[in-house]
Amino acid sequence: MNDGPGQPQGTLAMPSDRAWRGTVAIRFSHCDPAGIVYFARYFDLLNGVVEDWFGEALGIDYHEMIGPRRIGLGYANAGADFHRPGFMGDRLDCAVTVERIGQKSFTLRIHAFRMSEPVLVARFVIVTTSLESHTSIALPDDLRAALERYQENCQ
Amino acid sequence: MNDGPGQPQGTLAMPSDRAWRGTVAIRFSHCDPAGIVYFARYFDLLNGVVEDWFGEALGIDYHEMIGPRRIGLGYANAGADFHRPGFMGDRLDCAVTVERIGQKSFTLRIHAFRMSEPVLVARFVIVTTSLESHTSIALPDDLRAALERYQENCQ
Amino acid sequence: MNDGPGQPQGTLAMPSDRAWRGTVAIRFSHCDPAGIVYFARYFDLLNGVVEDWFGEALGIDYHEMIGPRRIGLGYANAGADFHRPGFMGDRLDCAVTVERIGQKSFTLRIHAFRMSEPVLVARFVIVTTSLESHTSIALPDDLRAALERYQENCQ
Amino acid sequence: MNDGPGQPQGTLAMPSDRAWRGTVAIRFSHCDPAGIVYFARYFDLLNGVVEDWFGEALGIDYHEMIGPRRIGLGYANAGADFHRPGFMGDRLDCAVTVERIGQKSFTLRIHAFRMSEPVLVARFVIVTTSLESHTSIALPDDLRAALERYQENCQ
Numbered sequence: 001m002n003d004g005p006g007q008p009q010g011t012l013a014m015p016s017d018r019a020w021r022g023t024v025a026i027r028f029s030h031c032d033p034a035g036i037v038y039f040a041r042y043f044d045l046l047n048g049v050v051e052d053w054f055g056e057a058l059g060i061d062y063h064e065m066i067g068p069r070r071i072g073l074g075y076a077n078a079g080a081d082f083h084r085p086g087f088m089g090d091r092l093d094c095a096v097t098v099e100r101i102g103q104k105s106f107t108l109r110i111h112a113f114r115m116s117e118p119v120l121v122a123r124f125v126i127v128t129t130s131l132e133s134h135t136s137i138a139l140p141d142d143l144r145a146a147l148e149r150y151q152e153n154c155q
Numbered sequence: 156m157n158d159g160p161g162q163p164q165g166t167l168a169m170p171s172d173r174a175w176r177g178t179v180a181i182r183f184s185h186c187d188p189a190g191i192v193y194f195a196r197y198f199d200l201l202n203g204v205v206e207d208w209f210g211e212a213l214g215i216d217y218h219e220m221i222g223p224r225r226i227g228l229g230y231a232n233a234g235a236d237f238h239r240p241g242f243m244g245d246r247l248d249c250a251v252t253v254e255r256i257g258q259k260s261f262t263l264r265i266h267a268f269r270m271s272e273p274v275l276v277a278r279f280v281i282v283t284t285s286l287e288s289h290t291s292i293a294l295p296d297d298l299r300a301a302l303e304r305y306q307e308n309c310q
Numbered sequence: 311m312n313d314g315p316g317q318p319q320g321t322l323a324m325p326s327d328r329a330w331r332g333t334v335a336i337r338f339s340h341c342d343p344a345g346i347v348y349f350a351r352y353f354d355l356l357n358g359v360v361e362d363w364f365g366e367a368l369g370i371d372y373h374e375m376i377g378p379r380r381i382g383l384g385y386a387n388a389g390a391d392f393h394r395p396g397f398m399g400d401r402l403d404c405a406v407t408v409e410r411i412g413q414k415s416f417t418l419r420i421h422a423f424r425m426s427e428p429v430l431v432a433r434f435v436i437v438t439t440s441l442e443s444h445t446s447i448a449l450p451d452d453l454r455a456a457l458e459r460y461q462e463n464c465q
Numbered sequence: 466m467n468d469g470p471g472q473p474q475g476t477l478a479m480p481s482d483r484a485w486r487g488t489v490a491i492r493f494s495h496c497d498p499a500g501i502v503y504f505a506r507y508f509d510l511l512n513g514v515v516e517d518w519f520g521e522a523l524g525i526d527y528h529e530m531i532g533p534r535r536i537g538l539g540y541a542n543a544g545a546d547f548h549r550p551g552f553m554g555d556r557l558d559c560a561v562t563v564e565r566i567g568q569k570s571f572t573l574r575i576h577a578f579r580m581s582e583p584v585l586v587a588r589f590v591i592v593t594t595s596l597e598s599h600t601s602i603a604l605p606d607d608l609r610a611a612l613e614r615y616q617e618n619c620q
Contacts, residue, residue, distance in 0.1 A: 028512065
C-alpha cells in the first residue's frame with residue numbers, strides 16, 4: 001500500500017492527544033450487503049464529524065457558513081485508507097488534526113478508532129468558495145484564525 | 156495540490172481511448188445545499204460505475220461476486236481530486252483504467268468528464284475479501300484474467 | 311394491511327398500459343445488511359423516477375424547475391407499500407400515474423414491478439413551493455397543463 | 466390532505482408524554498439543493514430513531530437482531546406527512562409510539578418536533594422476517610413482550 005499516489009502516508013501515526021474527538025455511531029443503514037460500513041457512507045459520516053468539529057473546536061457554525069454567509073466548504077480532494085472494516089453498533093472515535101492552512105484551502109486529517117484500534121485515516125482538502133460563483137475565495141479571517149489556533153493547540 | 160500524500164498525481168493525464176466508459180446522470184438528490192454534487196455521493200456514484208464496468212468490460216457479474224460467490228470487493232483506499240463542481244442535469248462520462256493488479260487487490264482510476272471538461276479523477280484500491288471472515292483473499296482467477304486482459308487492451 | 315390509515319389502498323390495481331415507465335437498476339449500494347433494498351433508498355430511487363418522468367413524459371425539465379425557475383417540488387406526503395423485497399441486480403419497471411391534480415399540489419402513484427411481479431406501490435403528494443419562502447404556490451401553468459394532458463392520455 | 470389513502474390521519478394528535486424521545490440533528494448532507502431536508506433522507510434518519518428506541522426503550526439490541534439473531538426488521542409500509550420543512554442545524558425531537566402489535570408485524574408512529582412545532586409524522590409497519598428466506602416470521606417473544614410493555618407504559 002506504499003506503492004504510489006493517492007494514499008495518506010504514515011497514516012498510522014497517532015494524532016495528538018490534544019486533538020478534538022467526535023464519536024460516530026455506526027448504524028444499520030451505514031452498512032452494505034457485505035455487512036460492513038459502505039465506503040461512500042464513511043465520507044458522509046466524516047463530513048458530519050467536520051461539521052461538529054467546526055462548531056465545537058473552532059467555534060464557527062458550519063451551517064451559518066453555508067447558509068447566511070454563503071461560503072461553501074467544498075472538497076478539492078478527499079481520500080481515506082480503510083484499515084479495518086466497521087460494523088453495526090461500532091462507536092468510532094474520530095480525531096481531527098489540521099495538516100495545512102493555505103490561502104484558499106486547508107487540509108484536515110481524521111483518524112478513526114474503535115477503542116484503540118485504527119479503523120481508517122482520511123485526508124480532506126477543503127476549499128472555501130463563493131456559493132454564487134462556485135469559485136474559490138480566500139479563507140475568511142475568522143476561519144483562518146480559528147484553524148491556526150487549533151493547529152497550535154494540538155502541538 | 157502537489158504538496159503531499161493523498162492526492163492522485165498527474166490526474167489530468169487522459170485515459171486511453173480504449174478505456175471503457177460509463178455515464179452518470181447527476182440528479183437532484185446527488186446535490187447538496189451548495190447546489191453541487193455532494194462529495195460523498197460521488198463515491199457512491201463511482202461505485203455504480205465500477206459495478207457496470209465489471210459486467211460490461213470484465214464480463215463478471217458484480218452482484219454474483221458479492222452474493223452467491225461471497226467474495227467482497229472492499230476498499231482499502233479511496234480518493235478523488237475534484238477539479239470542477241458537478242451540477243444537476245450533468246451527464247458525466249467516466250473512463251475506467253486499471254492501474255495495478257496485485258495479489259489480493261487491484262487499483263482503478265476513474266476519470267470523469269462533462270463533455271471534454273475534466274470534473275474529477277478518482278483512485279480506488281479494491282481488495283478481494285472473504286465475506287465470512289472479512290479478511291483479504293487472493294484475486295479469483297477469473298477476475299485476475301479479466302483485469303489483465305482489460306489492462307492490456309487499454310494500452 | 312387494510313387495517314388503517316397510512317397505506318395506499320387497492321395498491322395491487324394495475325396501472326394503465328399507457329402510463330410512462332422508467333427502469334431502476336438495483337445496485338450493491340442500494341441494499342442493506344439484510345441483503346435487500348433499504349427502504350429509504352427506495353424513496354430516493356423513486357425521486358429519480360419522478361425526475362425522468364418530468365422530462366420524458368411531461369416535457370418539463372425537473373432541474374430547471376428547481377434551479378433557474380426556483381420552484382421547489384416538495385413532498386407533503388410520501389408513502390409506500392413494499393410487497394416483495396428488492397435484490398441487487400433487479401431491474402424494476404416503474405409506472406407513474408397521476409392520481410390527483412390540486413391547486414398547489416398533485417398526487418402521483420408509482421407501481422414498481424420485477425418482470426410482472428409487483429414489488430412496491432408508492433404514493434407521493436408533491437407540492438410546488440417558492441424556494442425563497444418555502445411556502446406553497448399555485449402549480450405553474452405549464453406543469454398543470456402537462457399533468458392534465460398526461461392524466462388524460464393514461465385513461 | 467384528508468382526501469384519501471396513503472396519509473396518516475389525525476397526525477397532529479400529540480404523542481403521549483410518556484413516549485420515548487430521540488433527537489435528530491439535521492446536517493448539511495441531509496439537505497438538498499432546495500435547502501431543506503431531502504424527504505428520502507428523513508426515512509433514513511427515522512430508521513436511526515427506531516434503532517435507538519429499540520435499545521433504549523425496548524431494551525433490545527437492534528443490531529443483534531439483524532446480525533447474530535438473523536431476524537430482519539423489514540418495512541411492509543412506510544409513510545410520512547411532512548408538515549414543515551427541516552433545515553440545517555435543526556434539532557428534531559422524535560417521539561415513538563406503538564400503534565399496533567400484530568402476529569408478524571407492528572406499527573410505529575413517530576412524531577418529530579422542532580421545539581414544539583410539528584415537523585413530520587411518520588408511520589411504519591415493520592415486519593419481522595427470516596434473513597435466510599426473506600419471509601415473515603412471528604414476532605420473537607422478547608420483542609412482543611417489550612412492545613406490549615412499552616405500549617402500556619405510554620398510555
